[in-house]
Amino acid sequence: MKNEVLQNIVTRRSIRKYKQTQIKEEELETVLEAGTYAPSGRGMQCPILVAVQAPDTMAKIVKMNAQVLGSDKNPYYGAPTVILVFAPEERTTYIEDASCVLDTMMLAAHSIGLAACWIHREREMFQTEEGKDLMKQWGIPEGFAGIGSLALGYADCDLPLPPERKSGRIIRA
Numbered sequence: 709m710k711n712e713v714l715q716n717i718v719t720r721r722s723i724r725k726y727k728q729t730q731i732k733e734e735e736l737e738t739v740l741e742a743g744t745y746a747p748s749g750r751g752m753q754c755p756i757l758v759a760v761q762a763p764d765t766m767a768k769i770v771k772m773n774a775q776v777l778g779s780d781k782n783p784y785y786g787a788p789t790v791i792l793v794f795a796p797e798e799r800t801t802y803i804e805d806a807s808c809v810l811d812t813m814m815l816a817a818h819s820i821g822l823a824a825c826w827i828h829r830e831r832e833m834f835q836t837e838e839g840k841d842l843m844k845q846w847g848i849p850e851g852f853a854g855i856g857s858l859a860l861g862y863a864d865c866d867l868p869l870p871p872e873r874k875s876g877r878i879i880r881a
């Protein structure tokens with residue numbers, strides 16, 4: 709079967725080269741709102757989304773993520789927007805809840821012509837004093853953990869073709 713949603717799932721790719729042009733406010737709002745519609749354990753809607761665009765904040769998170777990675781490169785690939793997703797550790801499904809938000813936003817971004825890439829290491833970044841300070845500044849309650857983030861922008865490269873799907877991963881019982 710084929711439809712627009714399935715086509716969007718199949719053609720989405722992680723993009724690692726971004727134009728410096730900032731995305732439109734309407735595009736950011738669309739992606740963020742899509743994230744809020746992701747499913748969550750018991751429908752608790754616990755994840756909190758932080759959209760980073762301010763250059764000084766961006767520089768901070770780039771440095772923090774690179775430190776965890778042990779690299780001097782920008783782990784967000786120079787994307788002009790990064791959406792950080794936090795979730796409360798007290799909820800048994802907090803990682804799954806935040807992951808659903810990230811995946812939903814990736815698909816929403818692709819559907820409106822934006823490029824995105826899921827970026828890791830937010831857990832470690834926001835366990836540091838600098839990270840905790842930022843969370844406090846943003847009004848994120850104690851007990852929340854960074855789960856992941858989305859680099860977001862306009863692609864500065866062609867959309868890669870999807871690698872062939874590994875076989876033997878579907879079992880029918």
Ligand SMILES: Cc1cc2nc3c(=O)[nH]c(=O)nc-3n(C[C@H](O)[C@H](O)[C@H](O)COP(=O)(O)O)c2cc1C
Nearest residue numbers: 720721722723724783825826827828829856870871
């Ligand atoms: C949990 C998770 C963490 C990821 N972390 C990173 C990351 O830190 N940096 C990165 O470039 N890509 C990251 N990715 C993207 C994957 O590398 C990418 O999804 C994979 O290579 C498949 O490519 P595709 O998304 O184009 O299908 C992550 C993806 C997931 C699901």
